[in-house]
Amino acid sequence: MNRRTFGSAARLGVLSLAALSFAALAVYFANRHVTETIVKHQAAAKRPTPATVPVVVAKFDLIAGEAVGPDNMAIRPIPVDLAPSSSLRPDQFDAKAGMRLARALRSGEPLLTEILQPAEPAGLSSRVRQGIRALTITVDDVNAVSGMLRPGDRIDLLYSARSPGADGTPAVETSRILVQDVAVLATGRQFKPAAEDNGNRAFTSITVELSPDDAQRLIVAQRTGRVTALLRNPDDRHAVSTKTVDANALLGLDPRPAPGPSRPAIRSGPEMIVGGGGALASSRQHPDRDAALVSPTGPIPQGVSLPPNNSPAGIPLPGRRVSDAMQPDRVSQVPSAAAQVPLPQQPLLFR
Structure with a gap:
């Protein structure tokens, strides 16, 4: 065995030994972790379950001023030691429904009575x-x-x-x-x-x-x-x-007024009656005759002429118009020619 081959085998043995050591350590720590986990679970199983209490919490984040109600609130149990003393219980929620939040409320946060304020009454x-x-x-x-x-x-x-x-x-x-x-x-x-x-x-x-x-x-x-x-x-x-x-x-009264006593008709305007020769003339009954000639003794004889503006004291002479004789600017002394005209046999009456 040459020297190079021995060195390679030594390095390989060291690496294998190191790998086995790390594997043994890994198995040890894994086994220890599993054992500790089992022990913890067993210990937790042996401990009594903490008491919980149901409280009203927010379903999602709410802003200040929102009204609380079944649509944005839920009921969840939380440990008694973690539940605030002023948290709202389910049996108290109906009396508080419709009230508004004085501050914002996060999702899952218990609803507290001190953050509720009365809703403004509807007008x-x-x-x-x-x-x-x-x-x-x-x-x-x-x-x-x-x-x-x-x-x-x-x-x-x-x-x-x-x-x-x-x-x-x-x-x-x-x-x-x-x-x-x-x-x-x-x-x-x-x-x-x-x-x-x-x-x-x-x-x-x-x-x-x-x-x-x-x-x-x-x-x-x-x-x-x-x-x-x-x-x-x-x-x-x-x-x-x-x-x-x-x-x-x-x-039961008749609303119509009772008829009053009848009154005679009141004539308006002067009425003149001219007598003579059995003839009567009334200016009211015949207003169209105001311009007619008044001749109580008959027609004026031929050859007799009268002055146009002379009449005795406003009395109409035969053959003169009544309206002309009644005007004051035509009153004057009877001229000599008027003596030739016969006067009425009956007096003239005025009313």
């Missing part, structure tokens, strides 16, 4: 249906059914006013149904029925639910008359047909 606007309006009207003890109205009741609204009479008749009190089956949303500032409300609570206004058209009519009714609430049975939702009632109908 009246959330109770008004779409397309409907809420209107507040002033009431007193009489037209509020003696204060017995409560939110949720249904009423009719009666309108009363003094209606002007027709054909000169005096004004009379009139009443009619304005709207029917109206829901009462609030009485005063209360919009939730109170369990202890015995009907003695005082309020001066009610808020009702109306369509926009009925709201306009009710506003006009408040300004022009009196509105009275009529309480309905909650199961009676049918509209009734009613008539307008006034004081005359209640008392």
